Amino acid sequence: MSVSCPAAFVAAPASGQGKTTVTAAMARYHRNRGLRVRVFKTGPDFLDPMILEQASGHTVDPLHLWMVGEEACRQMLFEAAQEADLILVEGSMGLFDGDPSGADLAVKFGLPVLALVDASGMAHTFGAIVHGLSTWRPEMPFVGVIANRTGSPGHGRMLRDAMPEGVHFFGAIQRNEALSVPDRHLGLVQAGEVEDLDARLEAAAAAIAEAGVTELPAPVTFTAAAGADETPAPAAQLDGLRIGIARDAAFAFTYPGNLAFLQEQGAQLEFFSPVAGDGLPAVDAVWLPGGYPELHLDALAANTRLQADLAAHHAAGRPILAECGGFLYLLEQLADRDGHGAAMAGLIPGHAQLEDKLQGLGLQAAPLPEGELRGHTFHHTRAEVGLEPIAHCTRARGTGSTGEAVYRDGRLTATYLHAWFPSNPEAAAALFAS
The missing domain is CATH 3.40.50.300 (P-loop containing nucleotide triphosphate hydrolases)
Structure with missing residues (x-):
């Protein structure tokens, strides 16, 4: 066709x-x-x-x-x-x-x-x-x-x-x-x-x-792609699952294709604004995407309600995916380029600082227990984390140098990598599944 x-x-x-x-x-x-x-x-x-x-x-x-x-x-x-x-x-x-x-x-x-x-x-x-x-x-x-x-x-x-x-x-x-x-x-x-x-x-x-x-x-x-007409639509793996997604000036780095993927998998998307002071909606899983948390430190630190909600969500064993800015937000402290720091959610031991030079750039793949997810990294912050990574990403060019760390604590997965969910639908769905 x-x-x-x-x-x-x-x-x-x-x-x-x-x-x-x-x-x-x-x-x-x-x-x-x-x-x-x-x-x-x-x-x-x-x-x-x-x-x-x-x-x-x-x-x-x-x-x-x-x-x-x-x-x-x-x-x-x-x-x-x-x-x-x-x-x-x-x-x-x-x-x-x-x-x-x-x-x-x-x-x-x-x-x-x-x-x-x-x-x-x-x-x-x-x-x-x-x-x-x-x-x-x-x-x-x-x-x-x-x-x-x-x-x-x-x-x-x-x-x-x-x-x-x-x-x-x-x-x-x-x-x-x-x-x-x-x-x-x-x-x-x-x-x-x-x-x-x-x-x-x-x-x-x-x-x-x-x-x-x-x-x-x-x-x-x-x-059309090869076999597009013959391939049956995949079963909705997240049917009825409610996913809370941070979305505001601090957390805006989401591919439309990733949102569409979650909806195609049957998920109900609930957006909330950490910067505006929102608490966590009644959801089964949470996605904290990347963005500019370093530009909104005081507002994020002041939202203690959300910090408590996330801690309770995590303690209950419910899934959280934190990417780049979302990962930084889950640390104990984040500081801007001038050294002004603020307390973050504290679900991951460690802190990060915004640097003048680029700290991470390139196409990488995360070898998760659920399967490999492809994506990219691009950040100016340097993080020191008191948690052993479960894996390191591999680089698309195969240079051999170590890629971004992937951290996991229970159902919490955090990394600098921005994933493209459709690169491995089963793995992406499994990150959010109850």
């Missing part, structure tokens, strides 16, 4: 070129025209998808050949193409960076690469960079290029004239700092914290219209 839909893979030579802003601008522009737009992000990310979701009006999930899996990516694209008028996939880092890279994804699914190049301070060298991007892998479909952050209309014309033969120049977007989204130590500021985000998205859509970056890419034919 197959279906066609216009699609493009928005890539760049490196990080920081403006991929998220331009992808969001394209999504908002075509959405304003009445088109149904689906956007994906290459690889693990929580912050960029928040921006892309607000731009497109639809949730945004990762596509990654290792973490998500080739057939699962194929099926996600196929299902999106059935309902969308346009599919955009935002790359991560540089086009050829990572193993597997964004280029690998584009080749695998025939996604035409639309390169975005920050052309500030550049003239004819722009053409050389585009030549390299378009020819480095001859089997990769390459549709054209957008020049970003140009200084003037004349600068844009100069870049257009520098194009290698056969490469389409989609347009030049002039530099405008008002279009960008603020960032902090883990990346962009969360979408909900940018009060004028919608106005920025509208301005960005207007900017690409002015630049002439408005034509739809060519249709791509997407096929």
Whole structure:
């Protein structure tokens, strides 16, 4: 079974070129025209998808050949193409960076690469960079290029004239700092914290219209995953189970696909806000996802009601999954970069400190007793834990270096790893099952 839909893979030579802003601008522009737009992000990310979701009006999930899996990516694209008028996939880092890279994804699914190049301070060298991007892998479909952050209309014309033969120049977007989204130590500021985000998205859509970056890419034919029609739907392993999920400015790093997975497994999701002072709802299991607890230390410390509720939940032998920020929250103390510390829930002996440098980064898999779960790690905190880990994650690249620790105390599982639940449905469900 197959279906066609216009699609493009928005890539760049490196990080920081403006991929998220331009992808969001394209999504908002075509959405304003009445088109149904689906956007994906290459690889693990929580912050960029928040921006892309607000731009497109639809949730945004990762596509990654290792973490998500080739057939699962194929099926996600196929299902999106059935309902969308346009599919955009935002790359991560540089086009050829990572193993597997964004280029690998584009080749695998025939996604035409639309390169975005920050052309500030550049003239004819722009053409050389585009030549390299378009020819480095001859089997990769390459549709054209957008020049970003140009200084003037004349600068844009100069870049257009520098194009290698056969490469389409989609347009030049002039530099405008008002279009960008603020960032902090883990990346962009969360979408909900940018009060004028919608106005920025509208301005960005207007900017690409002015630049002439408005034509739809060519249709791509997407096929269903192998055996998708024949594979029976898995039995709901969490039928009727109530799962409490922390969700606020401190705990916002959740993949929509993970939430959908839990619901497909039959779980009832109950959201609560530790920062707002909520206690724990009447639930069977708890998920404390990642986020920015280090930015909300005093509010979290003041919520002694939730701390007591979690302690009682844990003492009763009910499941808790704590990932990254959630793991930090369960320690005895957490301190920000200035050394200001506050008491946390205290279910795990130890403390953590926010550092200036990145402390953990990369794709890893957790070898849990329930089965292997794939995911990624990305954090600036350093934790000292008075509990022996039950395992250490393995790295996707197989470098041999030790991955993130996985801690367990009864039904409490805690780690820096952000897991992609559908990578092993049985293992993920077992973490929450009563």
